[in-house]
Amino acid sequence: MSAPDYPGLDTLALHAGSQPDPATGARATPIYQSASFCFPDSDYAASLFNIERAGHVYSRLSNPTNAVLEERIAALEDGVGAIATASGQAALTLAIMTLMGAGSHIVAAAALYGGSHNLLAYTLPRLGIETTFVDARDPQAFASAIQDNTRLVFAETVGNPGLDVLNIPEVAAVAHKAGLPLMVDSTFTTPYLIKPFEHGADIIMHSATKFLSGHGIVIGGLLVDGGRFDWDASGKFPTLTEPYAGFHNLVFSEEFGPAAFIQRARKEGLRDFGACMSPTTAFHILQGIETLGLRMSRHVENTRSVVEFLAQQEHVSRIGYPELEGHPDQPLAAALLPKGCGAVFSFDLKGGRDAGIAFVDALNLFSHLANVGDAKSLVIHPASTTHHRMDAAALAAGGIGEGTIRLSIGLEDPRDLMTDLKQGLRAAGKVAAKQTVTS
Amino acid sequence: MKITIDNNSVYCYTNSRDIDSDKPSIVFIHGSGMDHTVWTLAARHFARHGNNVIAVDLPGHGRSAGAALENIAAMADWLKKVLDALKVEATAVVGHSLGSLIALDFSARYASRARALVMVGTIVPMPVSDAILEACKNNDHSAYDMLTQYGLSKRHQYGGNRSSGIWMVGSSLRLYERSKPGALYHDMKACNEYQCGLERAGAVECPVLMVLGSEDRLTPVRGTRPLQEALNHPEVSVLPGAGHTLMMEAPNALLDALHRVL
Numbered sequence: 188m189s190a191p192d193y194p195g196l197d198t199l200a201l202h203a204g205s206q207p208d209p210a211t212g213a214r215a216t217p218i219y220q221s222a223s224f225c226f227p228d229s230d231y232a233a234s235l236f237n238i239e240r241a242g243h244v245y246s247r248l249s250n251p252t253n254a255v256l257e258e259r260i261a262a263l264e265d266g267v268g269a270i271a272t273a274s275g276q277a278a279l280t281l282a283i284m285t286l287m288g289a290g291s292h293i294v295a296a297a298a299l300y301g302g303s304h305n306l307l308a309y310t311l312p313r314l315g316i317e318t319t320f321v322d323a324r325d326p327q328a329f330a331s332a333i334q335d336n337t338r339l340v341f342a343e344t345v346g347n348p349g350l351d352v353l354n355i356p357e358v359a360a361v362a363h364k365a366g367l368p369l370m371v372d373s374t375f376t377t378p379y380l381i382k383p384f385e386h387g388a389d390i391i392m393h394s395a396t397k398f399l400s401g402h403g404i405v406i407g408g409l410l411v412d413g414g415r416f417d418w419d420a421s422g423k424f425p426t427l428t429e430p431y432a433g434f435h436n437l438v439f440s441e442e443f444g445p446a447a448f449i450q451r452a453r454k455e456g457l458r459d460f461g462a463c464m465s466p467t468t469a470f471h472i473l474q475g476i477e478t479l480g481l482r483m484s485r486h487v488e489n490t491r492s493v494v495e496f497l498a499q500q501e502h503v504s505r506i507g508y509p510e511l512e513g514h515p516d517q518p519l520a521a522a523l524l525p526k527g528c529g530a531v532f533s534f535d536l537k538g539g540r541d542a543g544i545a546f547v548d549a550l551n552l553f554s555h556l557a558n559v560g561d562a563k564s565l566v567i568h569p570a571s572t573t574h575h576r577m578d579a580a581a582l583a584a585g586g587i588g589e590g591t592i593r594l595s596i597g598l599e600d601p602r603d604l605m606t607d608l609k610q611g612l613r614a615a616g617k618v619a620a621k622q623t624v625t626s
Numbered sequence: 627m628k629i630t631i632d633n634n635s636v637y638c639y640t641n642s643r644d645i646d647s648d649k650p651s652i653v654f655i656h657g658s659g660m661d662h663t664v665w666t667l668a669a670r671h672f673a674r675h676g677n678n679v680i681a682v683d684l685p686g687h688g689r690s691a692g693a694a695l696e697n698i699a700a701m702a703d704w705l706k707k708v709l710d711a712l713k714v715e716a717t718a719v720v721g722h723s724l725g726s727l728i729a730l731d732f733s734a735r736y737a738s739r740a741r742a743l744v745m746v747g748t749i750v751p752m753p754v755s756d757a758i759l760e761a762c763k764n765n766d767h768s769a770y771d772m773l774t775q776y777g778l779s780k781r782h783q784y785g786g787n788r789s790s791g792i793w794m795v796g797s798s799l800r801l802y803e804r805s806k807p808g809a810l811y812h813d814m815k816a817c818n819e820y821q822c823g824l825e826r827a828g829a830v831e832c833p834v835l836m837v838l839g840s841e842d843r844l845t846p847v848r849g850t851r852p853l854q855e856a857l858n859h860p861e862v863s864v865l866p867g868a869g870h871t872l873m874m875e876a877p878n879a880l881l882d883a884l885h886r887v888l
Binding site for chain 1: 639642661663666667668670671674688689771775781783784785786787788789790791792793795796797800801803804877878881
C-alpha cells in the first residue's frame with residue numbers, strides 16, 4: 188500500500204472545490220446570486236449561527252459559489268482554507284486586521300505594489316499600525332527591523348515592479364525565529380510558478396484580478412491560510428488564542444486548530460469590515476483559474492521572447508528579469524521559480540522620463556493601463572501612475588527609476604508584440620537622441 | 627479545561643463551560659493522530675442543547691501532555707480516570723476510528739458509566755496495513771498522505787466541503803503534521819492489535835449507534851457486519867458519499883445521526 192499521487196495542478200484548477208450541483212446536476216459551478224439562504228427550522232438556524240453546522244447564512248459571510256473558489260485556491264496552494272474578498276487590497280487588509288490592532292508593527296519589503304505601500308505607509312498609521320520597509324533582497328534587514336510589537340512580516344514573491352525575488356525560506360526563518368508569520372503576495376507568480384507554503388510562508392494573498400483570472404473583467408482578492416503557524420506557541424496573537432467576546436468567548440486556536448487564522452478572518456473580519464466578493468465575480472475567477480496552467484506557461488514563454496528581444500535593443504539600458512545572467516536574483520530565481528519568473532517585468536530606457544512617455548504613447552497593441560496579468564499585453568509608466576505617491580527615495584528603494592517601464596506580457600503572438608515594441612523603441616530613441624544633441 | 631491524570635496535564639474541550647452534574651454528559655474521542663478539534667461542530671451543538679460536552683485530547687495528543695498510550699484497554703482506563711476527575715458518572719461516549727474502539731472498550735468494561743455508545747467510522751477488528759504502520763513508525767510524511775487520501779472519499783479528494791473555504795485534504799494533513807512524533811504510530815498499532823473488540827461488543831449494555839461512510843476505504847461498511855452482529859441490535863446510519871473522515875465530509879448528516887441516540 189502506498190499513497191496515490193495527489194491530483195496535479197491542472198486537474199485541481201478544473202475540479203477542486205466543485206461537485207456537480209446537487210440541486211440541478213449542473214456541471215459548471217452555478218452563480219448563487221442570493222444575499223441570504225433559507226433555514227429549514229429555527230434550531231437549524233441557531234446551529235448555523237453558532238458554528239455547529241456547515242452551511243450558508245448571508246453572502247457577506249459565505250456563499251456557495253465563493254466557497255468553490257475558496258476551496259480551489261486553498262487546494263492549489265496546499266493550504267487549509269481561504270477567503271474570497273472584494274479585492275487584493277481587501278485580502279491584505281483582512282489579514283492585517285485579523286492579526287493585530289493599534290500599537291502593532293509590520294516589517295514589509297520596500298518593493299511592493301503601490302496600493303499595498305499606500306495602505307501600510309499612510310493609512311494604517313492612522314489606526315496605530317506602523318510599518319518598517321526593508322530591502323526585499325536582504326533577509327537580515329527583515330530581522331533587524333523586527334520590534335517587540337511586530338506582528339507580521341510581509342513581502343511579494345517577486346517585487347513590483349523590479350522583480351526582486353524574495354528568499355522565502357530565509358525570510359520565513361527570520362520571521363519564525365521571532366514568533367511571527369510570513370505573509371506573501373503571490374499575485375505575480377500564482378501557484379503555477381511557486382507554492383510559497385512549501386518554502387515556509389504562512390499566509391498567502393492574491394489579487395485574483397490578475398493572472399488567476401486572466402481576463403481582466405473583475406476585481407477580486409484571495410487570502411489563504413497555510414495552517415502550519417503555531418499561534419499558541421508564538422503567544423503574540425490574542426485574537427487567535429484568547430477568548431473573543433464578539434463570539435461567545437470562542438478561542439479560535441482551541442476550536443479550529445490549524446484553521447484558526449482563516450476562521451477568525453471570516454467570523455470577524457469578513458463579518459465586520461464586509462469586503463466580500465460578489466458570487467458573479469467568483470464565477471468569473473473560477474473560469475480563469477480553469478486554464479491557469481495553460482496560460483501561465485504561455486505567459487512565461489512569451490515573456491522570455493520579449494526579454495530576449497529587448498536585451499538586444501540599443502535604447503534599453505536595463506532589464507529587470509531575474510532569469511537574465513547578471514541579475515542579482517538569478518540563482519535564487521532558478522531555485523525558487525524553475526518554471527519561470529512570471530510575465531511582469533520592468534526595464535529602463537535611455538532618455539529617462541521623456542523617453543518613457545514617448546515609448547508608451549507610441550505603442551498600439553500594448554494597452555496603456557493600470558493592471559497586470561491580463562491575457563492582453565499591458566504597459567505602464569510606474570513613476571507617474573501606480574507609484575506616483577512615492578517620493579524619489581521610496582521609488583529608488585523599490586527599484587523604480589524615472590524612465591522605468593513596466594510590461595505585462597500577454598498571450599498574443601510574440602512576433603506582433605515585438606513589432607509593437609519596435610515602434611515604441613523608435614519613439615524613445617528619437618527622444619534620447621534629441622537629449623544627446625541638446626546636452 | 628485542563629485536569630491532571632497520572633501526573634500529566636490533560637486537555638478537555640468543554641465549550642468553555644464547567645461540568646454541571648444536573649446535565650447529561652457526552653464524551654467525544656478523536657481518532658489516530660488527531661485531536662479534539664475534529665469534534666468542534668458537534669460539541670458546540672450538543673453543548674447548546676443542554677449537555678456537558680467533553681472532547682478529550684488523548685495523552686500525547688493536541689494539548690494533552692505525556693506519552694501516547696500503548697493499547698486500547700489502557701486508553702479506556704485513562705478515560706475512566708478522566709471521568710472520575712470530572713465527577714461524571716454516566717455519559718454517552720462518542721468515538722471516531724481509534725476513538726470508537728476506546729469508546730467500545732470503555733462501554734463494555736465500565737458498563738455502568740456508559741449510557742450510550744456511538745462508533746463513528748469504525749470496524750472491528752481494525753487491521754492496519756504494514757505500509758501504514760511502517761510509515762507511522764518512521765514518522766514519515768507518507769503516513770499522513772496515505773491516511774488523508776484513503777481517509778477521504780474519492781469524491782472528496784477534490785473538495786466540496788460544506789464548511790466554506792476549508793480544504794479537507796489540507797486540513798487533514800495539517801492535523802497529522804501537528805501530531806507529536808510517535809503518537810500516530812502508537813495509535814495505529816493499538817488499533818491493529820485490538821483483538822478482543824467483538825468480545826467486548828457482546829458485553830455492551832447501552833444503546834449503540836454506528837455511523838459509517840458509504841465510501842469509507844479505511845473502515846468499509848461491508849466489513850462491519852461482524853461488529854453489527856456482536857453488538858446488541860445497534861442502530862446503523864450509513865452516510866452517503868462520505869469516507870472515513872465523517873466529521874469533515876458530512877458534518878450536518880453526522881449531527882443528525884447523532885441525535886438518534888443523544
